Amino acid sequence: MESRLVGPVRIVGVGLLGTSVGLGLRNRGIETILADASPTNLSIAIDYGAGRAALPGDAPQLIVVCVPPDVTAEIVARELEAFPDAIVTDVASVKLAPLAELRERGADVSRYIGSHPMAGREKGGPLAGRADLFIGRPWVVAAHGGISYQKANAIDDLILDLGAVLVEMTPEDHDRGVALVSHVPQVISTILGRQLSNAANASLNLAGQGVRDMTRLAASDPDLWVQILGANAAPVREILVAYREDLDRFIDALAEPTAPGARRKLAEEMIGGNAGVARLPGKHGQDRTFASMIVMIDDTPGQLARLLHEIGEIGVNLEDLRLEHSPGAQIGLVEISVLPEVVSRLTEELAARGWRIAG
Amino acid sequence: MESRLVGPVRIVGVGLLGTSVGLGLRNRGIETILADASPTNLSIAIDYGAGRAALPGDAPQLIVVCVPPDVTAEIVARELEAFPDAIVTDVASVKLAPLAELRERGADVSRYIGSHPMAGREKGGPLAGRADLFIGRPWVVAAHGGISYQKANAIDDLILDLGAVLVEMTPEDHDRGVALVSHVPQVISTILGRQLSNAANASLNLAGQGVRDMTRLAASDPDLWVQILGANAAPVREILVAYREDLDRFIDALAEPTAPGARRKLAEEMIGGNAGVARLPGKHGQDRTFASMIVMIDDTPGQLARLLHEIGEIGVNLEDLRLEHSPGAQIGLVEISVLPEVVSRLTEELAARGWRIAG
Numbered sequence: 141m142e143s144r145l146v147g148p149v150r151i152v153g154v155g156l157l158g159t160s161v162g163l164g165l166r167n168r169g170i171e172t173i174l175a176d177a178s179p180t181n182l183s184i185a186i187d188y189g190a191g192r193a194a195l196p197g198d199a200p201q202l203i204v205v206c207v208p209p210d211v212t213a214e215i216v217a218r219e220l221e222a223f224p225d226a227i228v229t230d231v232a233s234v235k236l237a238p239l240a241e242l243r244e245r246g247a248d249v250s251r252y253i254g255s256h257p258m259a260g261r262e263k264g265g266p267l268a269g270r271a272d273l274f275i276g277r278p279w280v281v282a283a284h285g286g287i288s289y290q291k292a293n294a295i296d297d298l299i300l301d302l303g304a305v306l307v308e309m310t311p312e313d314h315d316r317g318v319a320l321v322s323h324v325p326q327v328i329s330t331i332l333g334r335q336l337s338n339a340a341n342a343s344l345n346l347a348g349q350g351v352r353d354m355t356r357l358a359a360s361d362p363d364l365w366v367q368i369l370g371a372n373a374a375p376v377r378e379i380l381v382a383y384r385e386d387l388d389r390f391i392d393a394l395a396e397p398t399a400p401g402a403r404r405k406l407a408e409e410m411i412g413g414n415a416g417v418a419r420l421p422g423k424h425g426q427d428r429t430f431a432s433m434i435v436m437i438d439d440t441p442g443q444l445a446r447l448l449h450e451i452g453e454i455g456v457n458l459e460d461l462r463l464e465h466s467p468g469a470q471i472g473l474v475e476i477s478v479l480p481e482v483v484s485r486l487t488e489e490l491a492a493r494g495w496r497i498a499g
Numbered sequence: 500m501e502s503r504l505v506g507p508v509r510i511v512g513v514g515l516l517g518t519s520v521g522l523g524l525r526n527r528g529i530e531t532i533l534a535d536a537s538p539t540n541l542s543i544a545i546d547y548g549a550g551r552a553a554l555p556g557d558a559p560q561l562i563v564v565c566v567p568p569d570v571t572a573e574i575v576a577r578e579l580e581a582f583p584d585a586i587v588t589d590v591a592s593v594k595l596a597p598l599a600e601l602r603e604r605g606a607d608v609s610r611y612i613g614s615h616p617m618a619g620r621e622k623g624g625p626l627a628g629r630a631d632l633f634i635g636r637p638w639v640v641a642a643h644g645g646i647s648y649q650k651a652n653a654i655d656d657l658i659l660d661l662g663a664v665l666v667e668m669t670p671e672d673h674d675r676g677v678a679l680v681s682h683v684p685q686v687i688s689t690i691l692g693r694q695l696s697n698a699a700n701a702s703l704n705l706a707g708q709g710v711r712d713m714t715r716l717a718a719s720d721p722d723l724w725v726q727i728l729g730a731n732a733a734p735v736r737e738i739l740v741a742y743r744e745d746l747d748r749f750i751d752a753l754a755e756p757t758a759p760g761a762r763r764k765l766a767e768e769m770i771g772g773n774a775g776v777a778r779l780p781g782k783h784g785q786d787r788t789f790a791s792m793i794v795m796i797d798d799t800p801g802q803l804a805r806l807l808h809e810i811g812e813i814g815v816n817l818e819d820l821r822l823e824h825s826p827g828a829q830i831g832l833v834e835i836s837v838l839p840e841v842v843s844r845l846t847e848e849l850a851a852r853g854w855r856i857a858g
Contacts, residue, residue: 403729
């Protein structure tokens, strides 16, 4: 597949995202120019193959600003001014605030369109960058009225060249969407994480997969999240206020759990949760539900490989897989998701091969 | 290994847990007697091999009551009376309320000790039962002063015969512990799930692994959870009230995100979340942290098996594994956790074999 972009593409900020954009575009043979406030990061990213250093007379077709949310608008404005023929985008995880700040600054937003790749890693920095970081991930283009369709083309090409899935939204819809599916879950997880701070060790030893899943996000980088939450404060706050209303109802119902109606209230909340989570689209962007089963394996090298090899022989494709270790036991539980129609055949065939199906 | 229990063991309630206890004990050659208010469930569990029907003159050594929390104390009291020589335990996920109710009823608690296996499945009913459901799982014995050490032995034997890991706690400590690591995470997830009810489809399409992990519990059974929350209302409410205080601080800080101190407040909350989640013990009950890496695979049968086979050849043991599908792409991302010291060797060797390491 040929590259859509002509290039060169200038990348400002070579952390995880900027370096990944550079590596991905270099893989497609597109010339990339790197810039970063940190000379150390810049030289690492260059050595890593993400692009070359800037030169006087560079005339980039497209500039991708990959800096923290707090300084995104400032850097975008500077780039728009320095390169009057270039189209500029950014990758910050909020879209309304940078656009508003650019307009306030009087920047030429007819050449700017914000975007946001829904990709990331727990690690940051140029060495965490990967050419294939964006493959298959949604990449939002936050359209605004001030830029022409033709000019926005370069950004669409960038996204398609990097293998991402283009999603068009207004900046408002984007910010509301990420508040709901990313920023609020982060806050909720952080608060739950805080509740563990003063817990007895004996309580923590009872922890299973549930609380682990619920607090994984709580380990996120505070600096980055202070910026994100600050820049998307209104939509995040709005959902948190609605969240608090539900929480208050729980707290009230639990104050007198035997009072008339308390149980009904709790049931209504639980059913509401069932209904909400059922709206999340399926793994392949479909609503199809998969069936899951649990297979026990010894916790030794090669066991899981043998299991999956045999599932392959049986001709079943796994939709999802999770490996869970039993606390204190040298046994692994493999939870596999498959199409519902193959469950009984797979169970039979695996059992016949001697696998212990735990459910 | 020989069975520790003499038997017979009477199991009252043959849902998921009761049937699993029966199947597990039958595997150890112990005689099991089944009882259930539903004749249909009883006959399914008997056909399934979990035990035999009760007969006049049965003299069980031990009785395991596996009924919903709401009726646990009533059934335990009935069993204590009907079998004056038997030791009785239950498996309800709250421990203080049944004990208090038994004392109120004047039951002979010198032969009762509550317990709680930290095992379950999303499915219920006798056919969801598995002989190995408890293997490697913590099983709490909620000691109380009214039962002698010798009498409690039968319950310890039950737990060890089923392959679970015995954990001794007071009923108070148990209920506080499960409030923190199980009941509050359930409430938090349910409320987050509710927030998705009125969301735009476009927002939901941006959902990644974070919000999915955070709302998985929201799909739980409302009936069961109304009973659990009702029976453990005070400890759950206490943590939810502390949770609400943290939430209020977030909401306040987000009301004026540019006010002096707002950022510092957000940062303190985020750092508190980091510190709390770091206290969760590691997968094997240790505090050891594993390193993770992501490998890309084609979404076809056998690919994951080949990867894991090769990891086995390289001689590396996986500590954890997760398979994630990219939305809209026929590509799977396999996140594997390994000991930190093997990461660089594994990365090199997998890359040399042609695997694409995405991070």
